[in-house]
Amino acid sequence: MELYLADDSMHINRKYKKINRNRTLKKNISGIDFCARDERFVKLLYYKDTWISNYRRVIVYEDGQYKLLRGSVDRWTGEVVYTLKKERYIKYTQTYDYKKVKVTGSSLVVGAFIVNYDMMNNTRIWHLNNDVTDGYYKHLYPVTEKQYEKLTELQEESAAPLSEEVIMDVINSVEYKQDGWNPYKYRRSMCGIGYHGCNDADSESISFKKWKNMMQRCYDKNVHKKYKPEYKDKTICEEWLNYANFRIWFDEHYVPGKWQIDLDKDLLVQGNKEYSPETCVFLEHYQNTMFEHNAKDMIYENEDGTFFIGKGRKKTYATYEEAVDIICGRNKKRIENEIEKSLGKIPMCAHEAMLKWDVRAAV
Numbered sequence: 001m002e003l004y005l006a007d008d009s010m011h012i013n014r015k016y017k018k019i020n021r022n023r024t025l026k027k028n029i030s031g032i033d034f035c036a037r038d039e040r041f042v043k044l045l046y047y048k049d050t051w052i053s054n055y056r057r058v059i060v061y062e063d064g065q066y067k068l069l070r071g072s073v074d075r076w077t078g079e080v081v082y083t084l085k086k087e088r089y090i091k092y093t094q095t096y097d098y099k100k101v102k103v104t105g106s107s108l109v110v111g112a113f114i115v116n117y118d119m120m121n122n123t124r125i126w127h128l129n130n131d132v133t134d135g136y137y138k139h140l141y142p143v144t145e146k147q148y149e150k151l152t153e154l155q156e157e158s159a160a161p162l163s164e165e166v167i168m169d170v171i172n173s174v175e176y177k178q179d180g181w182n183p184y185k186y187r188r189s190m191c192g193i194g195y196h197g198c199n200d201a202d203s204e205s206i207s208f209k210k211w212k213n214m215m216q217r218c219y220d221k222n223v224h225k226k227y228k229p230e231y232k233d234k235t236i237c238e239e240w241l242n243y244a245n246f247r248i249w250f251d252e253h254y255v256p257g258k259w260q261i262d263l264d265k266d267l268l269v270q271g272n273k274e275y276s277p278e279t280c281v282f283l284e285h286y287q288n289t290m291f292e293h294n295a296k297d298m299i300y301e302n303e304d305g306t307f308f309i310g311k312g313r314k315k316t317y318a319t320y321e322e323a324v325d326i327i328c329g330r331n332k333k334r335i336e337n338e339i340e341k342s343l344g345k346i347p348m349c350a351h352e353a354m355l356k357w358d359v360r361a362a363v
Contacts, residue, residue, distance in 0.1 A: 001174070004183035010195075011172045014164060015115040015238060016137070020269055020278065025051045030059055030066040042112050045268070045278065045349045046253075048085035048098050052112050056105040056135025058082050071105060078132040080105040087348060089255050095344040105135055113137040115237075120198060120244045121178040124148040129161035141167055146176040190243075191219035194236075197244035207250040210263055211243050214275055234265075237276035249277050253347075260285040267291055267353045270361055281350045287342070290334055291357065299323045328359045335359070 004010050025041040027034060030051075041051035041059055049061035058069040071080045082105055085098040106125045114137060116122055121144050128139035130152060143151065150170050155162055170176055174183075185196045194215045202208055216223045217231045224232045240246045254261065264283045265275050272279045299320060301307050306316040307323040317323040339354045 001183050003187060004174070007187075009188060010183065010186050012117045012168070014141075014168060017113055017115060017237075017278070019113070022269070023278070025059060025066075032059060032066060032068050044084075044108065044112065046087045046347065048087070048348075050084055052105070052108040054109060054113050054137040056080060056109050058084070058105065058108070060084070074104075080135065082108070096347055097344075106132075106140055109135060109137050110140055110142050114140060114142065115239055116142045116245070117239065117242060118142075118144075118197060118244070119239070119248050121181075126151050126167065130155045141171070143171060144176065144178045146178065147171055150176050191215050193219055194241045194243065197242035198247075201243055206254070206256075207247045208243065210250065211240075211246045214240075214246075214263060218275070233273055235274045237274055237278075239277065240275060253282055255282065262288040264288045264291075264350075267350055267357070270353075270358060281347055281353075283346065283350065287338060287346070290331070290338060298327060331359045 019040065019042055023043040025043065030041070035053075035055055035057065039053050039055050039057075041053045041057075044050045044052055051059045053059075058071065059066050060069060061067075069082055071082045073079070074081050081102050083100055083102050086101045086103075087096050088099050089095075090097050104125075106127070110116060110125060119142075122142035124143050124145055124147075126141040126143045126148055127134050128136075131139075147170050151162065151167060154166065154170070174181075180199060182199055185199060185201075188195055190196075190212065194211075203212075214236060217228050218234045218236050240249075261282050262285050263275070263280055264287075265272055265280050267283065267288075268281055269279045298309055299307055300309075300311065301320075302316060306318060307320050308314070308316050309323055309327060317326065335354055335357055339351065342354070343351060
Protein backbone atom coordinates (compact mmCIF):
# COMPACT_ATOMS: atom_id res chain seq x y z
CA MET A 1 0.00 0.00 0.00
CA GLU A 2 2.87 2.36 0.81
CA LEU A 3 4.34 1.62 -2.62
CA TYR A 4 1.03 2.41 -4.33
CA LEU A 5 0.65 5.71 -2.50
CA ALA A 6 4.25 6.71 -3.29
CA ASP A 7 4.64 5.37 -6.84
CA ASP A 8 2.90 7.54 -9.44
CA SER A 9 3.46 4.87 -12.12
CA MET A 10 0.81 2.75 -10.38
CA HIS A 11 -1.76 5.54 -10.62
CA ILE A 12 -4.17 5.95 -13.51
CA ASN A 13 -3.76 8.95 -15.81
CA ARG A 14 -6.28 10.22 -18.31
CA LYS A 15 -5.07 9.19 -21.77
CA TYR A 16 -6.55 8.88 -25.24
CA LYS A 17 -5.56 6.38 -27.91
CA LYS A 18 -3.55 7.25 -30.99
CA ILE A 19 -5.71 6.54 -34.02
CA ASN A 20 -4.13 5.13 -37.16
CA ARG A 21 -5.32 7.24 -40.07
CA ASN A 22 -5.93 4.11 -42.17
CA ARG A 23 -8.83 3.26 -39.85
CA THR A 24 -10.60 6.61 -40.23
CA LEU A 25 -13.52 7.11 -42.61
CA LYS A 26 -13.37 10.38 -44.51
CA LYS A 27 -16.44 12.52 -45.10
CA ASN A 28 -15.91 12.64 -48.88
CA ILE A 29 -16.11 8.84 -48.96
CA SER A 30 -19.08 8.25 -46.65
CA GLY A 31 -21.04 11.31 -47.75
CA ILE A 32 -22.20 11.79 -44.14
CA ASP A 33 -21.76 15.21 -42.56
CA PHE A 34 -19.82 15.46 -39.30
CA CYS A 35 -21.70 16.72 -36.25
CA ALA A 36 -18.64 18.69 -35.07
CA ARG A 37 -15.30 19.82 -36.49
CA ASP A 38 -13.34 17.26 -34.45
CA GLU A 39 -15.61 14.28 -35.16
CA ARG A 40 -13.75 11.21 -36.43
CA PHE A 41 -15.16 7.85 -37.49
CA VAL A 42 -12.83 4.94 -36.68
CA LYS A 43 -13.27 1.43 -38.06
CA LEU A 44 -14.03 -1.33 -35.57
CA LEU A 45 -11.78 -4.26 -36.43
CA TYR A 46 -14.00 -7.22 -35.58
CA TYR A 47 -17.35 -5.76 -36.66
CA LYS A 48 -18.68 -5.97 -40.21
CA ASP A 49 -17.96 -2.70 -42.05
CA THR A 50 -18.63 -0.56 -38.98
CA TRP A 51 -17.19 2.77 -37.80
CA ILE A 52 -17.69 4.47 -34.42
CA SER A 53 -17.19 8.21 -33.96
CA ASN A 54 -15.81 10.02 -30.94
CA TYR A 55 -19.33 11.45 -30.58
CA ARG A 56 -20.89 7.96 -30.25
CA ARG A 57 -22.36 7.90 -33.74
CA VAL A 58 -22.11 4.72 -35.82
CA ILE A 59 -21.79 4.26 -39.58
CA VAL A 60 -22.17 0.92 -41.36
CA TYR A 61 -21.59 0.02 -44.99
CA GLU A 62 -24.52 -2.01 -46.32
CA ASP A 63 -25.98 -2.65 -49.75
CA GLY A 64 -23.31 -0.55 -51.42
CA GLN A 65 -23.80 2.59 -49.34
CA TYR A 66 -22.78 4.13 -46.02
CA LYS A 67 -25.56 4.50 -43.48
CA LEU A 68 -25.76 6.36 -40.18
CA LEU A 69 -27.42 4.06 -37.63
CA ARG A 70 -30.08 5.45 -35.33
CA GLY A 71 -29.66 2.98 -32.48
CA SER A 72 -32.17 2.53 -29.67
CA VAL A 73 -32.33 3.87 -26.12
CA ASP A 74 -32.28 1.43 -23.21
CA ARG A 75 -35.29 2.38 -21.09
CA TRP A 76 -33.52 1.42 -17.85
CA THR A 77 -30.14 3.10 -18.32
CA GLY A 78 -30.83 5.68 -21.03
CA GLU A 79 -27.79 4.42 -22.95
CA VAL A 80 -27.80 4.32 -26.75
CA VAL A 81 -27.64 0.70 -27.94
CA TYR A 82 -26.67 -0.50 -31.41
CA THR A 83 -27.31 -3.85 -33.06
CA LEU A 84 -24.19 -4.76 -35.02
CA LYS A 85 -22.65 -7.75 -36.77
CA LYS A 86 -19.61 -8.99 -34.87
CA GLU A 87 -17.15 -11.60 -36.09
CA ARG A 88 -16.91 -14.85 -34.13
CA TYR A 89 -15.02 -18.11 -34.63
CA ILE A 90 -17.45 -21.01 -35.12
CA LYS A 91 -15.95 -24.18 -33.69
CA TYR A 92 -17.96 -26.78 -35.57
CA THR A 93 -17.25 -25.20 -38.98
CA GLN A 94 -13.76 -23.94 -38.03
CA THR A 95 -14.53 -20.69 -39.82
CA TYR A 96 -15.27 -17.07 -38.94
CA ASP A 97 -18.77 -15.68 -39.37
CA TYR A 98 -20.81 -12.72 -38.20
CA LYS A 99 -23.43 -12.76 -35.47
CA LYS A 100 -25.72 -9.95 -34.38
CA VAL A 101 -24.87 -8.42 -31.01
CA LYS A 102 -26.25 -5.52 -28.99
CA VAL A 103 -23.63 -3.11 -27.68
CA THR A 104 -23.80 0.33 -26.08
CA GLY A 105 -22.41 3.22 -28.05
CA SER A 106 -20.49 4.48 -25.02
CA SER A 107 -18.61 1.18 -24.63
CA LEU A 108 -17.62 1.35 -28.31
CA VAL A 109 -16.32 4.90 -27.82
CA VAL A 110 -14.33 3.93 -24.73
CA GLY A 111 -12.83 0.93 -26.54
CA ALA A 112 -11.84 2.93 -29.61
CA PHE A 113 -10.68 6.22 -28.13
CA ILE A 114 -9.86 5.95 -24.41
CA VAL A 115 -7.05 4.10 -22.63
CA ASN A 116 -8.80 1.72 -20.22
CA TYR A 117 -6.31 0.61 -17.58
CA ASP A 118 -8.51 -2.03 -15.94
CA MET A 119 -11.08 -3.59 -18.28
CA MET A 120 -11.86 -6.42 -15.88
CA ASN A 121 -13.05 -4.14 -13.08
CA ASN A 122 -14.17 -1.02 -14.95
CA THR A 123 -17.70 -2.29 -15.48
CA ARG A 124 -19.36 1.15 -15.62
CA ILE A 125 -18.93 4.31 -17.68
CA TRP A 126 -19.21 7.70 -16.03
CA HIS A 127 -20.64 10.43 -18.27
CA LEU A 128 -19.68 14.00 -17.48
CA ASN A 129 -22.41 15.58 -15.32
CA ASN A 130 -23.97 12.09 -15.19
CA ASP A 131 -25.60 12.88 -18.53
CA VAL A 132 -26.00 9.61 -20.43
CA THR A 133 -27.14 11.48 -23.54
CA ASP A 134 -23.60 12.88 -23.82
CA GLY A 135 -21.45 10.42 -25.78
CA TYR A 136 -18.47 12.67 -26.50
CA TYR A 137 -15.27 10.74 -25.82
CA LYS A 138 -13.67 13.41 -23.62
CA HIS A 139 -16.72 13.21 -21.35
CA LEU A 140 -16.57 9.44 -20.75
CA TYR A 141 -14.63 7.64 -18.00
CA PRO A 142 -14.38 3.85 -17.50
CA VAL A 143 -14.86 3.26 -13.75
CA THR A 144 -15.59 0.59 -11.16
CA GLU A 145 -19.00 0.22 -9.52
CA LYS A 146 -17.78 1.90 -6.32
CA GLN A 147 -16.25 4.78 -8.26
CA TYR A 148 -19.49 5.25 -10.19
CA GLU A 149 -21.50 5.41 -6.96
CA LYS A 150 -19.14 7.95 -5.41
CA LEU A 151 -19.13 10.13 -8.52
CA THR A 152 -22.93 10.04 -8.59
CA GLU A 153 -22.99 11.15 -4.97
CA LEU A 154 -20.56 14.00 -5.59
CA GLN A 155 -22.45 15.11 -8.70
CA GLU A 156 -25.73 15.30 -6.81
CA GLU A 157 -24.03 17.63 -4.32
CA SER A 158 -22.56 19.86 -7.04
CA ALA A 159 -24.29 22.47 -9.17
CA ALA A 160 -21.61 22.16 -11.89
CA PRO A 161 -20.12 19.14 -13.69
CA LEU A 162 -17.33 17.48 -11.72
CA SER A 163 -13.87 18.53 -12.82
CA GLU A 164 -11.47 16.01 -14.32
CA GLU A 165 -9.25 16.45 -11.26
CA VAL A 166 -12.08 15.38 -8.94
CA ILE A 167 -12.99 12.42 -11.17
CA MET A 168 -9.40 11.19 -11.35
CA ASP A 169 -8.98 11.59 -7.58
CA VAL A 170 -11.93 9.23 -7.08
CA ILE A 171 -10.55 6.78 -9.66
CA ASN A 172 -7.16 6.65 -7.94
CA SER A 173 -8.49 6.63 -4.38
CA VAL A 174 -7.92 3.35 -2.53
CA GLU A 175 -11.32 3.75 -0.89
CA TYR A 176 -13.21 3.28 -4.15
CA LYS A 177 -11.24 0.45 -5.70
CA GLN A 178 -13.08 -2.80 -6.39
CA ASP A 179 -13.54 -5.44 -3.69
CA GLY A 180 -10.42 -7.60 -3.38
CA TRP A 181 -8.20 -4.91 -4.89
CA ASN A 182 -4.57 -5.68 -4.10
CA PRO A 183 -1.95 -2.99 -4.83
CA TYR A 184 0.72 -5.70 -4.93
CA LYS A 185 -0.79 -6.91 -8.23
CA TYR A 186 -0.33 -3.47 -9.79
CA ARG A 187 3.37 -3.04 -9.11
CA ARG A 188 5.54 -3.00 -12.22
CA SER A 189 7.04 -6.43 -11.69
CA MET A 190 7.37 -7.64 -15.31
CA CYS A 191 10.46 -6.14 -16.99
CA GLY A 192 10.01 -3.09 -14.78
CA ILE A 193 6.91 -1.97 -16.68
CA GLY A 194 4.24 -4.72 -16.83
CA TYR A 195 1.90 -5.81 -14.05
CA HIS A 196 -0.60 -8.61 -13.37
CA GLY A 197 -3.67 -6.47 -12.65
CA CYS A 198 -5.54 -9.41 -11.11
CA ASN A 199 -5.32 -11.94 -8.28
CA ASP A 200 -5.70 -15.04 -10.46
CA ALA A 201 -2.85 -14.77 -12.98
CA ASP A 202 -1.78 -18.31 -13.93
CA SER A 203 1.86 -18.27 -15.05
CA GLU A 204 1.35 -21.65 -16.78
CA SER A 205 -1.58 -20.52 -18.92
CA ILE A 206 -1.12 -19.88 -22.64
CA SER A 207 -2.30 -16.29 -22.29
CA PHE A 208 0.26 -15.50 -19.59
CA LYS A 209 3.07 -17.13 -21.56
CA LYS A 210 2.13 -15.11 -24.66
CA TRP A 211 2.02 -11.91 -22.57
CA LYS A 212 5.34 -12.65 -20.87
CA ASN A 213 6.99 -13.43 -24.22
CA MET A 214 5.67 -10.16 -25.66
CA MET A 215 6.92 -8.20 -22.64
CA GLN A 216 10.37 -9.77 -22.77
CA ARG A 217 10.73 -9.20 -26.50
CA CYS A 218 10.05 -5.50 -26.07
CA TYR A 219 11.64 -4.66 -22.71
CA ASP A 220 14.17 -7.31 -21.66
CA LYS A 221 17.68 -6.08 -22.50
CA ASN A 222 19.13 -9.61 -22.25
CA VAL A 223 16.65 -10.81 -24.89
CA HIS A 224 17.65 -7.91 -27.12
CA LYS A 225 21.33 -8.69 -26.67
CA LYS A 226 21.19 -12.46 -27.21
CA TYR A 227 18.12 -13.31 -29.28
CA LYS A 228 15.95 -10.47 -30.58
CA PRO A 229 17.94 -7.27 -31.25
CA GLU A 230 15.31 -6.20 -33.79
CA TYR A 231 12.82 -5.69 -30.93
CA LYS A 232 14.77 -2.88 -29.23
CA ASP A 233 12.46 -0.24 -30.69
CA LYS A 234 9.22 -2.19 -30.23
CA THR A 235 6.70 -1.22 -27.54
CA ILE A 236 3.44 -2.35 -25.94
CA CYS A 237 0.39 -0.13 -25.57
CA GLU A 238 -0.57 1.15 -22.13
CA GLU A 239 -3.59 -1.18 -21.85
CA TRP A 240 -1.61 -4.36 -22.50
CA LEU A 241 0.99 -3.58 -19.86
CA ASN A 242 -1.78 -4.94 -17.64
CA TYR A 243 -1.88 -8.72 -18.09
CA ALA A 244 -5.56 -8.86 -17.07
CA ASN A 245 -6.42 -6.58 -20.01
CA PHE A 246 -4.38 -8.67 -22.43
CA ARG A 247 -6.10 -11.84 -21.16
CA ILE A 248 -9.55 -10.42 -21.97
CA TRP A 249 -8.49 -9.78 -25.58
CA PHE A 250 -6.68 -13.13 -25.74
CA ASP A 251 -9.72 -15.11 -24.52
CA GLU A 252 -11.92 -13.47 -27.14
CA HIS A 253 -9.60 -13.98 -30.12
CA TYR A 254 -7.39 -17.00 -29.47
CA VAL A 255 -8.44 -20.19 -31.25
CA PRO A 256 -7.33 -23.29 -29.30
CA GLY A 257 -6.35 -26.49 -31.07
CA LYS A 258 -4.27 -24.88 -33.80
CA TRP A 259 -0.75 -26.24 -34.23
CA GLN A 260 1.15 -23.01 -33.57
CA ILE A 261 -0.42 -19.57 -33.22
CA ASP A 262 1.58 -16.34 -33.35
CA LEU A 263 0.61 -12.93 -32.02
CA ASP A 264 1.25 -10.80 -35.11
CA LYS A 265 1.70 -7.03 -34.82
CA ASP A 266 2.76 -6.18 -38.39
CA LEU A 267 0.00 -7.39 -40.70
CA LEU A 268 -2.85 -5.02 -39.82
CA VAL A 269 -0.55 -2.00 -39.84
CA GLN A 270 2.46 -2.52 -42.08
CA GLY A 271 5.65 -1.33 -40.39
CA ASN A 272 3.94 -1.13 -37.00
CA LYS A 273 6.14 -1.20 -33.89
CA GLU A 274 3.56 -1.40 -31.10
CA TYR A 275 1.60 -4.34 -29.72
CA SER A 276 -2.01 -3.32 -29.07
CA PRO A 277 -5.59 -4.59 -29.57
CA GLU A 278 -5.83 -2.25 -32.58
CA THR A 279 -2.72 -3.61 -34.32
CA CYS A 280 -2.53 -7.30 -33.38
CA VAL A 281 -4.14 -10.44 -34.73
CA PHE A 282 -3.58 -14.15 -34.20
CA LEU A 283 -2.17 -16.01 -37.22
CA GLU A 284 -0.88 -19.51 -37.72
CA HIS A 285 2.91 -19.52 -37.64
CA TYR A 286 3.42 -20.23 -41.34
CA GLN A 287 1.10 -17.31 -42.21
CA ASN A 288 3.02 -14.98 -39.94
CA THR A 289 6.38 -15.90 -41.49
CA MET A 290 5.16 -14.90 -44.96
CA PHE A 291 5.32 -11.26 -43.90
CA GLU A 292 8.72 -11.46 -42.22
CA HIS A 293 10.82 -12.02 -45.35
CA ASN A 294 13.31 -9.22 -45.87
CA ALA A 295 15.23 -9.12 -49.14
CA LYS A 296 18.24 -7.56 -47.43
CA ASP A 297 18.72 -10.75 -45.41
CA MET A 298 18.31 -13.05 -48.41
CA ILE A 299 20.51 -11.45 -51.10
CA TYR A 300 24.25 -12.07 -51.28
CA GLU A 301 26.90 -10.58 -53.57
CA ASN A 302 29.39 -12.59 -55.59
CA GLU A 303 33.01 -11.56 -56.05
CA ASP A 304 32.26 -10.50 -59.62
CA GLY A 305 29.58 -8.04 -58.51
CA THR A 306 26.58 -10.21 -59.40
CA PHE A 307 24.01 -11.29 -56.83
CA PHE A 308 22.33 -14.51 -55.73
CA ILE A 309 19.41 -15.33 -53.45
CA GLY A 310 19.92 -17.64 -50.47
CA LYS A 311 23.09 -19.42 -49.54
CA GLY A 312 24.13 -22.17 -51.91
CA ARG A 313 21.95 -20.98 -54.80
CA LYS A 314 23.64 -21.08 -58.24
CA LYS A 315 21.42 -18.70 -60.22
CA THR A 316 22.88 -15.19 -60.33
CA TYR A 317 21.40 -11.78 -61.10
CA ALA A 318 23.18 -8.85 -62.70
CA THR A 319 21.92 -6.24 -60.23
CA TYR A 320 20.69 -6.08 -56.66
CA GLU A 321 17.37 -4.64 -57.87
CA GLU A 322 16.83 -7.64 -60.14
CA ALA A 323 17.25 -9.99 -57.18
CA VAL A 324 14.80 -7.86 -55.16
CA ASP A 325 12.26 -8.13 -57.99
CA ILE A 326 12.51 -11.92 -57.87
CA ILE A 327 11.99 -12.05 -54.11
CA CYS A 328 9.05 -9.63 -54.25
CA GLY A 329 7.45 -11.67 -57.00
CA ARG A 330 7.80 -14.87 -54.99
CA ASN A 331 6.40 -13.24 -51.84
CA LYS A 332 3.48 -11.74 -53.72
CA LYS A 333 2.58 -15.10 -55.25
CA ARG A 334 2.86 -16.84 -51.87
CA ILE A 335 0.58 -14.26 -50.24
CA GLU A 336 -1.96 -14.42 -53.08
CA ASN A 337 -2.18 -18.21 -52.67
CA GLU A 338 -2.72 -17.84 -48.93
CA ILE A 339 -5.39 -15.16 -49.43
CA GLU A 340 -7.39 -17.56 -51.56
CA LYS A 341 -7.05 -20.44 -49.08
CA SER A 342 -7.62 -18.46 -45.89
CA LEU A 343 -10.88 -16.65 -46.67
CA GLY A 344 -13.22 -17.37 -43.76
CA LYS A 345 -10.47 -19.15 -41.84
CA ILE A 346 -8.82 -16.02 -40.42
CA PRO A 347 -10.42 -12.80 -39.12
CA MET A 348 -11.68 -10.57 -41.91
CA CYS A 349 -9.44 -7.68 -40.80
CA ALA A 350 -6.43 -9.97 -41.35
CA HIS A 351 -7.73 -11.07 -44.75
CA GLU A 352 -8.25 -7.45 -45.85
CA ALA A 353 -4.74 -6.57 -44.64
CA MET A 354 -3.29 -9.39 -46.75
CA LEU A 355 -5.05 -7.98 -49.81
CA LYS A 356 -3.48 -4.57 -49.17
CA TRP A 357 -0.01 -5.85 -48.24
CA ASP A 358 2.74 -4.03 -50.14
CA VAL A 359 5.59 -6.48 -50.78
CA ARG A 360 7.80 -3.62 -51.93
CA ALA A 361 7.39 -1.68 -48.69
CA ALA A 362 8.42 -4.80 -46.78
CA VAL A 363 11.83 -4.95 -48.50
